Amino acid sequence: MSRIAIDMDEVITDALSKHVNLYDQHFNKKTNLDDLVGISLPEFALPEEKMKVLEIVHHESFFDDLEVFPGAIETLEALSKEHELFITTAAMEVPNSFNGKYKWLLKHVPFIDSMNFVFCGDKSIVHADYLIDDNVRHFKRFNGKGLLFDAPHNRLVDYNPRMKNWNDVAEYFGVRVAQTC
Numbered sequence: 001m002s003r004i005a006i007d008m009d010e011v012i013t014d015a016l017s018k019h020v021n022l023y024d025q026h027f028n029k030k031t032n033l034d035d036l037v038g039i040s041l042p043e044f045a046l047p048e049e050k051m052k053v054l055e056i057v058h059h060e061s062f063f064d065d066l067e068v069f070p071g072a073i074e075t076l077e078a079l080s081k082e083h084e085l086f087i088t089t090a091a092m093e094v095p096n097s098f099n100g101k102y103k104w105l106l107k108h109v110p111f112i113d114s115m116n117f118v119f120c121g122d123k124s125i126v127h128a129d130y131l132i133d134d135n136v137r138h139f140k141r142f143n144g145k146g147l148l149f150d151a152p153h154n155r156l157v158d159y160n161p162r163m164k165n166w167n168d169v170a171e172y173f174g175v176r177v178a179q180t181c
């Protein structure tokens, strides 16, 4: 049995798509996710748009209804039968996100004990065998093995192993999940 820590945004939840949709609606644009290869939305936005881009994600309802990436819940459930899972989300970057994220987790991953939800800042405090995250910066001082979850912003980062989707995660840990991706 291993201890696996899993990030939430852009690993389990598709926060980026919602962020981009709200940005497009507000500024009447049509942004393609391919436009965001190698950069974050705040970096991509025009200087005069940046404030609004941050406001969107700091709104307390932003995290309430995020979509799940295909296969994420099924794979987590299968993993939870063989491993100890922790959800480690850098909530301190967006303190308003706490309630929304907590309720979201209770609803979508009821098979993970809520005592294993970790709302953190610096993830180097996390002690686990694996950390699945879309930000390589969290791996720098992490003692276990970092598995990079693919996202447009990290696509130019040279890192191995990279999980393209949740099928890759299931395969990496050798758990059987119905094909969903």
Ligand SMILES: [Mg+2]
Binding pocket: 007, 008, 009, 010, 011, 133, 134, 135
């Ligand atoms: Mg993330």
